[in-house]
Amino acid sequence: MENVKYRLYPTLLNLFDRYQKGKLSGEEFINRINRVPVPQTEAQARGASFEEAVIKGTNEELYDPLILQKVRSLLPRPMMKTQVYCEYQFDDVLFYGYVDVIGKTLAVDIKTTSQYVPDCFAHSHQNFYLPALKSRGIRSLRYVITNFIDVYQEDYDQSVDFSFQEKQIKSFCEFLEEHRGRITDKRVFNQIL
Numbered sequence: 001m002e003n004v005k006y007r008l009y010p011t012l013l014n015l016f017d018r019y020q021k022g023k024l025s026g027e028e029f030i031n032r033i034n035r036v037p038v039p040q041t042e043a044q045a046r047g048a049s050f051e052e053a054v055i056k057g058t059n060e061e062l063y064d065p066l067i068l069q070k071v072r073s074l075l076p077r078p079m080m081k082t083q084v085y086c087e088y089q090f091d092d093v094l095f096y097g098y099v100d101v102i103g104k105t106l107a108v109d110i111k112t113t114s115q116y117v118p119d120c121f122a123h124s125h126q127n128f129y130l131p132a133l134k135s136r137g138i139r140s141l142r143y144v145i146t147n148f149i150d151v152y153q154e155d156y157d158q159s160v161d162f163s164f165q166e167k168q169i170k171s172f173c174e175f176l177e178e179h180r181g182r183i184t185d186k187r188v189f190n191q192i193l
Contacts, residue, residue: 004190005092006173012188013095013125013165016172033176034185047112050146051100054110055082063148070151071110074144076103086132090162093169094190095128099141107138111145121145121154123164130158 012033019029031038053060054071080102087096101108107129121127121143130141143154176188183189
């Protein structure tokens with residue numbers, strides 16, 4: 001990748017969105033950029049455990065079998081690979097991350113939530129998985145979401161409009177430059193430690 005000035009991943013960009021909306025303080029956000037350890041919440045642990053149950057069958061007895069069945073029915077068949085690394089360059093930003101599952105033409109990311117809001121992933125930075133996986137034949141990205149009561153899905157294809165995410169990335173890069181002196185994890189500046 002040429003002329004990469006920043007290396008960013010979806011969780012960080014989605015946290016920036018929360019910071020912009022006042023749901024995270026500047027100090028908390030800088031700590032997250034710096035990867036200051038924070039205790040895993042019960043919801044985060046349950047989400048990770050649920051994903052393992054869906055994909056690998058690990059501890060699936062902890063979850064409603066109907067919910068597991070519904071989620072699995074929305075995964076690509078055949079599943080080609082899980083936890084697939086991908087990257088995409090936008091201007092001088094290298095975006096990278098892992099998508100949960102890919103099939104021949106469909107990528108799926110499994111999400112858990114306490115309350116589902118329709119189309120909540122329309123502006124997710126994980127949508128950059130679409131151009132990142134295009135060379136692998138992926139034509140659509142599906143979010144499979146559960147609140148452990150029901151299962152929802154959101155589908156996006158290669159025609160998705162990234163203008164919101166691109167503006168937010170530019171704002172985030174400005175934030176990084178403004179706070180460069182406080183950022184100790186230089187990986188975001190494409191400096192390998």
